[in-house]
Amino acid sequence: MERILPFTEEHQQFREMARKFFETEVKPHHEEWEKNHIVPKEVWRKAGDNGLLCPDVPAEYGGSGADFLYNIIIIEESSRVGNSGFFISLHNDVIAPYISTYANDEQKKRWLPKCASGESILAVAMTEPGAGSDLKSLRTSAVDKGDHFVVNGQKTFISNGQLADLIITAVKHDNGTISLLMIEEGMKGFERGRNLDKIGLKAQDTSELYFNDVIVPKTNLIGKQGQGFRYLMQKLAQERLVLAVAAVEATRLVQTITLQYIKERKAFGQKIGSFQNTKFKMAEMATELEMAQVFCDKVVMEHMKGENTTAEASMCKWYATEMQKRHTDECLQFFGGYGYMMEYPIARAYLDARIQTIYAGTTEIMKEIIGRSLGL
Structure with a gap:
């Protein structure tokens, strides 16, 4: 049955390339990844080399400036081979858009090119032990210290938690409002907890994250304070x-x-x-x-x-x-x-x-x- 989505010849060519990638770079290795409970960073870089990461990000920030149908193709070809470990759609379609839409120009230039190349892997940290769908119950705090925030708290069930280099973190201020801060690999006080043992998605790294007096510069605030x-x-x-x-x-x-x-x-x-x-x-x-x-x-x-x-x-x-x-x-x-x-x-x-x-x-x-x- 013919799809109602307006796929062009260029889309079909891209689909063939994406299909080949998932058939050769993901499907044969998935069983090994399940045993290791993690996907190697190498596959992220290969995906970047093939233009499969952040395709809708403007070219000036490292993407292809493609329409959203290219993202749809990647999602479908990923699912077509039974991929449940290499969370490429989370990176492309869920997290990168926060940067593309709400980050300033300097932040986009600092973060997006590496996201598109596979050098940086994204995660988003919302869920906490006591706050899932109820985001207003967040307890992870960010105290304003002038040119930086001091972040304390815990997140759980974070996909890409072990691999992520850049983690968009939902934090709460003293006045009860929520902001989004980019917490980066290597920041003092940021620690990764267990790679959680799940009944499924065995190749996907899902983790606990801990923030103990993490100093986050205000240059890592995404969008406006309190608008998270x-x-x-x-x-x-x-x-x-x-x-x-x-x-x-x-x-x-x-x-x-x-x-x-x-x-x-x-x-x-x-x-x-x-x-x-x-x-x-x-x-x-x-x-x-x-x-x-x-x-x-x-x-x-x-x-x-x-x-x-x-x-x-x-x-x-x-x-x-x-x-x-x-x-x-x-x-x-x-x-x-x-x-x-x-x-x-x-x-x-x-x-x-x-x-x-x-x-x-x-x-x-x-x-x-x-x-x-x-x-x-």
Whole structure:
């Protein structure tokens, strides 16, 4: 089925290049990364060399100045190979936009070129032990000392936490307002905690971070002091939308490997795919996937036009990720006992899918946002 997104010949050429990169530089190494619980920094530099990092960043700051469809292509090709460790979309689509949109010219020149080359890896530190979706409950403090801030506190569940060189950190001031500070690798008092042991995303480094009297110069304040909460709210829609895009493609991968299996595997003298129950289940899932694809594509187009897609992105996020989780579960059932074995990709897909309805705002939070948009 032809996509409604206006991909050009140049986009298709870029897709072929991106596909080759993920097929050769990510897919063959993913199992090793899972054992090591981290992705080597080398792959980030290779991605930068191939123009896969920060493609929509203006050329003057090290990017390609490309449109957002190039970002979409990278997300889809990443999910297409089952990548769940190399968090390229977090870097490109979630964190870099804070710098592109709110940082001043000097900061952009200082940070973005290395983000685009892969020399610097980005993380964003919002979540704390006592504050997840409720950002107003942040406790990490930043005390104004004239030309710098002194930061104290703790963050948890931070993706890219072990690898990150630049960490956009949400901090609270004495007056209760929130700001975004760039905390850099090597700052005295900044420490990384454990690389957390998760049930899925085994290759992804997810960490605790500690700030003990960290001196952060005011030249590392992103945007205006006290405006951090507004900045976070404005960028969360894109974060949720790109997660939905990834969920759709991840679901497509699950259906693809399941179709291959049920066309070959036999039970009771016939192929599993020939049973009516199997046909009906696959038909239902294929239909739902295509409908989710079209809706997500529509919201991407509206987002690219600059429309406010807060509610629609929340719809995409909760529906696509719940679909991914549900379809992966239903597909695993067709594999029987083999689906429970980690040597089968469906098993890892099942574990990796579970987080999708939790991070970047839970399904419940998404429905709350949608409900408010309805005047409820």
